[in-house]
Amino acid sequence: MNRKSWHLNRREMLAGAGVALALPFLDSMAWAKGAATKAMPKRMVVSYFSYGAYMPNGGNGIQNMKQPHHDWSWWPCKEAGELTFNQNSAPFKPFKDQVSYLEGLDHEGGWSLGGHSSGDVFATGADMKESEKTNNISIDQAAAKVMGHHTRYASLVMGSEGGTGSYGGTKTLSHYGPGRPIPSMHNPQDIFNRLFKPYAGKSIEQVRAELKREKSVLDLIMGQSKSLNNRLSQADKAKMEEYLESIRALEKRVDRTTAWTQRPLPQVDATDFNLDVSYKDPQEYLRCMYDLMFIALQTDSTRFATFQTESENSSQSELWNFATYALGYKGATHDIAHKRPADYSGQWDQWRNKQHAYFLQRLKDAKEGDGNMLDNTVVLWGCGHPHASHSTKNYPIQLAGGNKLGFKHGKLHKFIGDNKVPLSNLFVSMLNAVDVPTEKFADSTGEMKELRG
């Protein structure tokens, strides 16, 4: 394939994307005068990387203040306060006023999960030890429940490996509720089709007729299933409820899709993406995924997205070798977390940071009102483990964007010792920032005033 020409293609397209795309909320143009900031979509993104990060001065996720700061540590600087950037975090230098680093946060509900497993609760904060063993609703879905009806898709769930994974080895960050992980999508072509070619070449009339039929058929299946349910034991009934709920959800989606057939689809051209990109080229792959997420947000197809850039326990997939393809590391990518080789660990973090910074840059480059999309999008980036791969406390956490949603950036914050608060407090602030009034999420004890007063 001729990759060079594609590169140009994408750059051009993205640079001019604001004009090239028919954006639903462009119709009114009211905000262009900078008057009605309130009409702007408020968005939230959660993105995850795996296996922890390099923290040579404090492997348990808390920096050792007695040692000098390490140039390749995931933490950009040592002292709380104004951010300075080291080698590892260099990709985020251009975002100094749009990022914060948060030290000492985690989900207590995930403490008891194994050393490669706290990704399960990263976006949920569920108490996996006690009351919520099958996990619980994730932050993006909590937002989608309230605000999802404004867009064609309530949320976008992506993961490099796809599917749901399983207990202790999640492949998705998103959950509707207990026991209902949402399979993440990993194939760029599928994501593109689902987002921008949902009618698969059929006319609107055909699609509407099909939806109408589908609805009647689902009604009948529902009736049948209920009658089966009456003949089951109590325990089995509870199990079957999952199925019934899935049917109900399908019905709801039919209604919703029907309603959205009244609105035009955004015009996005598949040839602007490298949709058959391979895992063996991780940078192209991750950027293609981030491009899709960006376009989904920009066309206001959705406002809430999650992306698990790597999954833990991915020993059966190409992700196991991401660092090999990207950096030429000889072992499995996961080994970096265990062996912490000095010549690869920081570099690997930096590489991952670059890909995420690429996404932030896309948002920042897209003008929106008197600012840019990043101002209206709050982006969480982190992992469920610090340096020591068996630890499930003190996550590496970075928050970016959302400056117009009330977030104040540019600092390293420490939540250590007596100042420790649950990561869920940040979730409460994030939800409130996107107009989802929230007092409590998971084990939260309040809002995170340090970032959003």
Place this chain on the structure above:
Amino acid sequence: MVAPFFKAHCTHCHGSTESKGEITLHNLGGDLIAGQEIERWESILEMLESVEMPPEDEPQPNEVARQAVEKWIEAGLRDYIENASQMATAPTARRLTNFEYQNTMRDLLGFELNLIQNLPEDPVMPYKFNNTAQFMLMGMEQLDRYKENARRAMASVIVDAAMPEIHKTRREWEPRGGNPTVIMFDEIGGRRGSPGDGMGLKSWPKTGEFKIRIKTAAILPQGIEEVPLYVVMGSNINENSSTLRTEPIGTASVRSNVDHPEIIEFRGRIENYPARARSAKGKVSYAMTITPQNIYDDGRLNDHLKPLARPRLVVKWIEFEAPVFEQWPPKHHTDILFESPLRETDPGAYVKAVLERFMTRAFRRPVRDEEIENYTNIYKIVALDFPTIEEAMRETLAMVLISPDFMYHTVAKEDGVNRHYEVASQLSYFLWGSMPDQELIDLAKAEKLDDAKVIDQQVRRLLQDKRSGDFVANFTRQWLSIAKMKQVKINSQLYPRFLYYVSAGERAGTETPYRPTIRDDMMEESVGFVAELIKRNAPVLNVVDSDFAYLNQRLAVHYGVEGVRGHELRPVAIKPEHHLGGLLTHGSVLIGNSTGSAPHPIYRAVWLREAILGDEVKPPPAEVPALSDSAGESADHALSIKELLAKHRQSESCNVCHVRLDPWGIPFERYNAIGKYQAMVPKDGTRVRGVGNNRYQILESLEEYKAYLKEINTETVQADARVPHGPEVDGLQELKKHLLENRQDDIAENMVRRLLSYGIGRELTYRDRYGVEALLEQSKKNEYKLQDMIIAICQSKIFVGK
């Protein structure tokens, strides 16, 4: 009596001040009947019975006291379980696993369609089976994909009335070249344009069965009788791109010489093969290529042998034709839309009859009138939009395939007849991973499936059917947790001859894709070994040691067993000097539990205790640093792993568990990272030279390289350890001996539990304790024979009774 015992021997470690292993016992209630802490009591009993607690370095209770306490707990447990049998049980309704779904669709439709590629993977839990209700979740997204799948399947199975267009492609190769010192043009591996480049299809249908015929011959060096021809279809694998996808069509052993070539025929479904999409100027086009490959491998991979010295494959021509059918419409169509005058005279009755016939099979039981009524109504709605009965039926039957009666194993209460149909399904899903066949359904109808003799005879029949291969493969892979072995990154500098590497070009040094590797053979080795034990009705203890191995030529060369020829795996008698026998020496196990450079004694110890002895080994608790973090360096350089482990154990938090774990892994040390027996290793830090470092250097014999290895392998591997509560053992053979002498019951009990848990689709609990005990006693009297064990399980109360 009990309280003082606990006070003396337990609670100072597991008490209010200290809680080793996160276990506290000081607050345990003494009234077992109350049932609050019954699981804790069961694990205490197990600890006492296995003499694992108190630890060896603590004062031991006297035998009388120990037995008295055991008896006391035992009696309480038994009382409790008898009284508690009326209580609520775990859910038994569970959706079909992806594996079961795929097989069921195959048997329902009459041909194999790959339908699970777009489904979320079923969960993978090390050493556990993924068919338990607890993990078989369902959500909207997933249901949506089942719907897509059902429509796809129906589009294939029900055809249009009009005879389809037949697509054909043929390509021939001539033996040009003429020079006897080079590979000719009609050979795989010849120059550009030879059969190895494959045949691009001119056109192909969207659905239907295809037939591929290949006229081929072998050119064999002396002493070699056959060469495997491996054929794939999909992308053109010679293209320089990393996004290629192919699916195998089949493998055949070619023996004919060039004067008498043979014709080999393969069949398959075109839907299962990925066409390569290319887009140019906004237009998308598709390509499909058939590529034959020579996958001969006698262990001298990457040795850069002269091409003429290897067995060669000639391909005269390849023919492709699709769709092929005996009749139109094909049988899989008329099995559903059967011929009947009703179709004309009373279309309404015909639709009902079609639905009843299909639903009865799909639901694995007789259907009730109101159920048929319901789908008739669906048909009526659908028929408004679809003019032909074929189209309308496709959509209606697709809806049958997303109904819970199809997608779930359900157990309806109160219905007496249904009980027999449920047993029919239980048997077939256990031993075939698929729906029951007509014979089982007939027996259910005749209400004969509560007869132990009938069960006995049916289990034997099911196990003889080739579908039982699906059960053995699915069961064995999960039980032994060996899937991970295919992703362990092998250090090609240390093991240059293990995998087939690309020798030149951009991807030089990477593993050659699109062909089965020795790792695939190793998976088959483990599955085939277990299948052989079942077939022979051999004692379960063979999993620890056996007098045969299950090998083909490639594996035999790898393990150092001589005289095995050909590509097919088969049982091979072994001798002590081969250092093989049982599952413990399988490459799948040893590689999966290594780092790719070195053995990993902890992984192997965990494997042995979990998979073979049936212990549950807790993962390291949070905040315990990993081995390499604490021991410095990386496991790559850790040839003296014993010392590393010793260091690891110095830390009190690690020692608590590792003192009982590590000794099980050390005896495996003489089996290297690629599963080969290797008693001597190079000095730490030695860089091993590969065979084929010089691309132009052709080794006539390997003696030189062998001598080189001998010269650098100067260090003896230490593999001696003292088994907890047991003797000092040196190496795996002594460990096996110890296990066979002292742990027979545990090994057999583990097997009973694994099979039972897999068979009933749930994890066993303390309630099953006495059911398992009875099975175990029965099996013990019968030398723990494996096939008989499976039969006994299928006859047991836990399996059939609820």
